[in-house]
Amino acid sequence: MTTEKSVAHHWRKFKERYCLVGSHCQSCKAYFYPTSVICPKCRRKGRVGEYKFSGKGKVFSHTTIRVAPEGFEAYVPYVIAIVELEEGARVVSQVVDCKPDEVKIGIPVESCFRKIREEGKSGLVLYGFKFRPAES
């Protein structure tokens, strides 16, 4: 099986993945990722707009992946975390620029722009946000 996708498949998500853009609902004041036209709390009554997150947050939970899926073999072991952004939304990505055992629940992190993986030999090189430890 190949996991290579068309350029458009990735291109339409560039704003979210390159710039950490999610959503803000002006009705319930919730922030969430990714972008959506429907607020998960208010549904169609929400007034949802795009929002660019600051990229600052804290590790909510984490794990070190040692058996990788296709395309991530070269990165093992790597840390994946659920990060709670300072606005309240949560996202998933890797935590880099540190040793796996330095990542703990609650440590402050900030987003950075990194390569995610290559899609096979002829596919795209995919980029996006990861996180790194930050000063609190």
Added chain:
Amino acid sequence: MRDVAIVGIGITKFGEHWNSGLKELITEAGIKAVEDAGISGKDIQLIIGGSMSSGLFVGQEHTGALFTDYLGLNPVPAIRTEAACASSSVALFTGVMAIQSGRYDCVVVGGVEKMTDVYGNLATTALAGAMDRDNEAHFGLTFPGVYALMAQRHMYQYGTTREQMAMVAVKNHENAMHNPNAQFHRKITVEDVLNSPLVSDPLRLLDCSPIADGAAALIIVPAEHAKKYTDTPVYIRASAQASDTLGLYMRPDITTVGATISAVQNAYRQAGLRPGDIDFAEVHDCFTINEIIATEDLGFCRKGEGGNLVQSGDTMIGGRIPVNTSGGLKAKGHPVGATGAAQVVELVEQLRGEAGGRQVSGAENGLAHNVGGSGSTVVVHIMSRNRK
């Protein structure tokens, strides 16, 4: 609405079947179920079969028609259900509605998965389709990783220990010793689990259910017809399904599975039963932490006490609430599309009193809990020896 009963069960051995593909697995389970019910093919009016990812595992989709074709039952209508690892419980949920509605009187439900024809990380990739592909798997998250995130948080919030998680695997391997259809017939110790290779911290290899091939099938009929087929029908007292966010990361609390709570509350209401009335349960121990979380969410203990529950021995056969008497996903095996139906096979064998060395004495009411993804789909069934 009509009540529903199970009058036939069929299951293959779970594990690596080098000589069996989808066809052989489906026909073995299907024929066993039909023979167990004492019916013939012409009695069957509808087939509903679960398969999570036959397309990625063996390149074959359109498994509804495939079920009917392979069982020689054309032109009986067929439906494929897909809800990741809960695919065949959704088949049963759908089949129950078909009987309840009065439209059909004899339905085959079941599920199949053929997972061992692909190599290691392709299976990991296929299973990752059960999570949020764009926002979780895209960044390199795996399924062991999803449950490791839950485990890490459960340990942090409730003090659940590494050893308590290992005890789930030890118990389920012990139970599987008495299940001839289980993938593993090998006792393990807590030390074995703690010394097995790390897969996704804190989860180790022996915390993880294995990749397997297998199929299971059930024959369901209206309760008022059940005695026509068998002296020991098993009655479906509740059938409930609930949904939650596809991504784990969007949920406010990842130490609980909200869809389990929604589904089981609905199921207890349908059955008129409470957690204390359940004599045994098959729960979705895809990873050891999930049995701990499930026993809490199903009401067998308080939130955060699941680790202590397994440590106390209450979930062993002979304990207060035996859990995963079949060996569970951990030791019986987890051919994902077949797992929900296989859990129900265990419920039926227990309630008929045919579970041999793993029999729960005096079992009257059993509960099956099947999870798709990280809890994006949960199906709960409650079954009883008695109709009410």
